[in-house]
Amino acid sequence: MIEVYELSKKFGDFCAVDRVSFSVPEGVIFGFLGPNGAGKTTTIRMLTTMLRPTGGRMLVDGHDPVKEQYQVRRSFGIVFQDPSLDEELTAFENMDFHGVLYGLPSWERRQNIEKLLCLVELEERQDELVKFFSTGMKRRLEVARALLHQPKILFLDEPTLGLDPQTRKRIWDYIKDLNQGQKLTVFFTTHYLDEVERAADQIAIIDQGRIIVNDTPSNIKNKTGSSSLEDAFILLTGKVIRDEDPSAMDRMRLRRKFRRKR
Amino acid sequence: MNVIYIIWLRQLKRDLHSRAWIIAAFGQPVMYLLALTFGFGPFYQKASGLNYLQFLVPGVISMGIIFPAVLSGMEIVWDRQFGFLKETLVAPVSRFKIVLGRILGGATLALIRGMLVFIFCLALGFRIENTALLPVAFAWMFFIAVFCASIGTVIGSLLEDIQSFQLMMNFFIMPFFLFSNALFPLDRLPQGMRTIVSLNPLSHGIDGLRGSLTHGFFFGAGADLCVLGIFTAILFILASYLFSLIEP
Ligand SMILES: Nc1ncnc2c1ncn2[C@@H]1O[C@H](COP(=O)(O)OP(=O)(O)OP(=O)(O)O)[C@@H](O)[C@H]1O
Ligand SMILES: [Mg+2]
Numbered sequence: 001m002i003e004v005y006e007l008s009k010k011f012g013d014f015c016a017v018d019r020v021s022f023s024v025p026e027g028v029i030f031g032f033l034g035p036n037g038a039g040k041t042t043t044i045r046m047l048t049t050m051l052r053p054t055g056g057r058m059l060v061d062g063h064d065p066v067k068e069q070y071q072v073r074r075s076f077g078i079v080f081q082d083p084s085l086d087e088e089l090t091a092f093e094n095m096d097f098h099g100v101l102y103g104l105p106s107w108e109r110r111q112n113i114e115k116l117l118c119l120v121e122l123e124e125r126q127d128e129l130v131k132f133f134s135t136g137m138k139r140r141l142e143v144a145r146a147l148l149h150q151p152k153i154l155f156l157d158e159p160t161l162g163l164d165p166q167t168r169k170r171i172w173d174y175i176k177d178l179n180q181g182q183k184l185t186v187f188f189t190t191h192y193l194d195e196v197e198r199a200a201d202q203i204a205i206i207d208q209g210r211i212i213v214n215d216t217p218s219n220i221k222n223k224t225g226s227s228s229l230e231d232a233f234i235l236l237t238g239k240v241i242r243d244e245d246p247s248a249m250d251r252m253r254l255r256r257k258f259r260r261k262r
Numbered sequence: 263m264n265v266i267y268i269i270w271l272r273q274l275k276r277d278l279h280s281r282a283w284i285i286a287a288f289g290q291p292v293m294y295l296l297a298l299t300f301g302f303g304p305f306y307q308k309a310s311g312l313n314y315l316q317f318l319v320p321g322v323i324s325m326g327i328i329f330p331a332v333l334s335g336m337e338i339v340w341d342r343q344f345g346f347l348k349e350t351l352v353a354p355v356s357r358f359k360i361v362l363g364r365i366l367g368g369a370t371l372a373l374i375r376g377m378l379v380f381i382f383c384l385a386l387g388f389r390i391e392n393t394a395l396l397p398v399a400f401a402w403m404f405f406i407a408v409f410c411a412s413i414g415t416v417i418g419s420l421l422e423d424i425q426s427f428q429l430m431m432n433f434f435i436m437p438f439f440l441f442s443n444a445l446f447p448l449d450r451l452p453q454g455m456r457t458i459v460s461l462n463p464l465s466h467g468i469d470g471l472r473g474s475l476t477h478g479f480f481f482g483a484g485a486d487l488c489v490l491g492i493f494t495a496i497l498f499i500l501a502s503y504l505f506s507l508i509e510p
Contacts (some may be wrong), residue, residue, distance in 0.1 A: 048352055073354035084345040088276040100268040101353040102508045129279060 001026040001153060002047065006057035009042050013191035016042045018209035019056065022260035026152075027061035027183035031200030031217075035237060039209040040189040041081050044157050047187070048078055054107070076101075076147035081157035081189075085139060091141050093120055094130060095148060111147075114235065114260070116144035119174055120167075132143055135162045143171055147178070154178075160195065165227040168192075172199050193229045203229075207237045263357045266363040273334065273355065273367025291326040295319070295386070313502045320472035321381045321444030322404055326379035327372045328464070332405045332435050334368025335414020336427045338505070343424065348510040357506040365415055365501065369407035376403045378413075391476045399474040407469040409490060412497035419504035444468050448480055463493040 002024040008018040017039040024030040032040050045051035047058060049065045049072050058065055085094050092113065099109035111177055116124040120140035130138060132229060139233035143159055154175070160168045176199065178184040190196060196203060197217055204214040213236055224233040299315050306314035308481030321357060341347040350360055380403075392394065413435075420426050441455075442464045448456055459465050460481070472487040 029455050050348070050352060070354050078352060080345065080348055086272065086341075086346045087344065088279050090274065093272075093275060097268055097272055098349070098353075101355055103264070103354075113500050131371075146273070151275055155397065252412045 001028075001061060002030075002187060003057075003059040004043075004047070005057045007043070007058055009039075009046060009047060009051065009056050010054045015209050017053075020209070020211050020213060021056075022204050022214050024185060024187060026185055027179065027200045029179055029186040029188070029199055030062035030204045031196040032204040032206065033187055033189070033193075033196060033203060033233065034079050038206045040206060042153055042155055043206070044078075044187070045190070048076060048155055051163055054169055075151060076155055077149060077152040078155040079139075079146045079157060079159045081161075083142075085130045085138055085141060085145075088129065089116065090127050090129055090202050091133070092126040094141065095145055096140070097143050104149060107148045112148055112150075116147055120144045120171070136164065138166060139163055140167060140171070150182075151184075153185045153187065156186065156190075158189055158191065159179075160190065160192065166195070168195065175199075193233065205233065212236050265359045266366070267312075269350070269360060269363025270367040270370065271336070273364065273371060276294065277371050278476075279344060283346060283386055283462045286495060288378065288382065290329065291322045292382060294325060294326045294445075295322045295379075295383065296404050315383075315386070315388060316434050317444065317447060319380075321442075321468055323376050323379050323383065323403065324444055324464075324468045325439065327376040327403060327407050329374040329435070330375050331368055331372035332409035332414040332417070332431070334371060334411050334416035335416070336424070337364070337368070338415065338508075339421055339424055339427055340416035342422070342508075344509075347508070351508065358502050361498075361502045361505045364410060365411045365498065368411035372407040373400075373404050376407070381465055385495040392474075396473040399446065399471055402467065402474060405490060406464075406471065406492070409463070409467060409494045409497065411506070412501050414493060414495060414506055416503035419501065419508060438462065438464060442468055443472075443480070466490045 002022075004023065004078060006016065006019045006157070007017060007021070008019050008140060010241075013184050018102075020039075020043065021215060032043070032081050034040050042051065046053045047060055047065055049069045060072045063071040063075070067070045083143060086097070089097065093118070095113045096109060099113065101239065104112070113126075117126050120143060122137060122144070125133070125137070131140065139159070139162060144156060160171065163171070172195065175184070175186060179186060186199075188199075200217060202215070203217055205212045205220075213223075217222070220232050221227070221229065224232040295318065298318055305314070306317070310440075331423075335341075338347065341350075351357075365507060377400075384390075390399075415426065417430050417434075421430065421491040441458055443459055444463045451459065466481060466489040468487040469480050470483065470490065473483060473486070
């Protein structure tokens with residue numbers, strides 16, 4: 001479903017993604033792990049037609065995200081790492097807008113919106129403006145929105161950040177249902193290792209733009225001889241997944257802010 | 263078609279959800295109207311024997327349209343900063359439709375504001391010369407709105423933060439408005455100033471509106487239509503092109 005070969009992205013001299021290759025077969029839940037600044041979001045941006053790579057090839061649902069943007073865009077749904085809702089619209093209006101953009105007929109929109117808003121427990125607040133929602137509610141709405149047009153592939157960039165354990169579980173249960181029932185392919189990044197352990201069929205660990213391992217969770221644990229993924233992760237990258245070292249983290253954030261400003 | 267409609271509708275809904283817009287819509291043009299009619303009115307009357315209010319109103323209505331229409335272009339900068347732009351840019355729809363929907367949405371909102379100012383002016387004693395031309399006047403108002411929304415979209419696609427947009431408003435849009443025929447007539451201007459004002463496409467929009475509401479056209483309806491039409495087409499194409507370059 002997703003094929004990536006020697007994919008690279010350079011920002012000036014800095015190589016954010018460095019000749020990365022992997023493939024995600026149809027119906028697989030693929031966990032993309034790595035410390036802050038490893039290149040996860042950059043990879044997703046290239047796969048989802050938002051960013052042109054500086055090297056390598058990709059296929060998403062059999063199409064090239066650089067040359068066949070329209071076909072690729074039809075095939076996936078995405079939850080971005082950063083917020084992406086229209087805060088001045090209501091929850092329902094946000095969903096409806098998305099449905100029209102993806103060409104759903106109105107009966108299908110109404111039916112799917114109702115079902116998905118129930119799933120994320122927002123059906124009673126569907127007519128409230130999104131700006132009055134809490135962070136977690138916004139996140140839930142974004143997940144619901146990404147599923148509205150019944151995509152073949154779902155990209156999730158830290159989808160459960162800031163969600164409480166019950167909601168995290170609920171959303172994952174639903175995604176797994178879709179995965180089993182409709183062979184939904186899922187590509188996700190997260191910092192919660194327990195989530196990876198529970199949900200992912202396959203994992204790739206990326207650090208400083210390079211893939212270090214690409215295997216199933218159990219194989220990774222066996223190979224490194226660790227009892228948990230957390231240990232395996234530290235062993236492989238030399239870092240804790242949630243980068244606790246403040247100086248390193250701050251440096252990265254600052255750098256990023258500076259770049260955005262320009 | 264649906265896509266253009268939903269983007270247009272979104273612009274309207276966003277606007278109507280927040281109520282502050284009514285005050286914003288009236289504030290600036292009404293202040294200009296009152297200050298200038300009472301301040302300059304008597305001089306104007308003495309010099310030309312004509313009523314200044316009759317002259318000024320089309321200019322002030324245009325003002326009520328120009329600023330909100332250009333500002334609607336700023337929404338791109340906002341949408342980018344709040345992340346919503348990504349949502350539309352990864353959807354399987356052409357950028358051209360998105361731009362068209364946005365410009366029409368912004369223009370419609372500006373038109374509504376212009377109408378409100380118009381009604382206020384009628385209440386203040388403004389008289390329409392030829393009521394049969396009223397639909398033509400409304401068409402001119404919408405035309406000006408589309409022109410300005412296209413300018414706004416060009417600027418909005420180029421800028422990255424809201425601060426620089428304010429700068430653009432003050433140092434680009436404001437002079438654009440001041441060096442037009444909105445507030446003063448062209449007949450007695452010195453040659454240099456007259457050339458500048460005549461070259462300003464906005465003057466042709468305002469002339470079209472003024473012509474159909476009161477005094478007759480200064481440049482001529484055909485010339486106005488051509489100039490504004492050509493500039494709007496160029497800006498619209500430029501806006502679509504620049505918008506398509508945005509990387510979400
Ligand atoms: N537009 C850009 N210009 C320059 N550098 C960039 C740009 N986008 C990302 N980078 C850099 O590329 C590197 C990878 O960033 P990316 O956002 O892909 O990391 P990530 O793995 O998603 O991290 P996180 O876990 O913090 O989300 C970072 O060092 C970042 O500063
Ligand atoms: Mg990221």
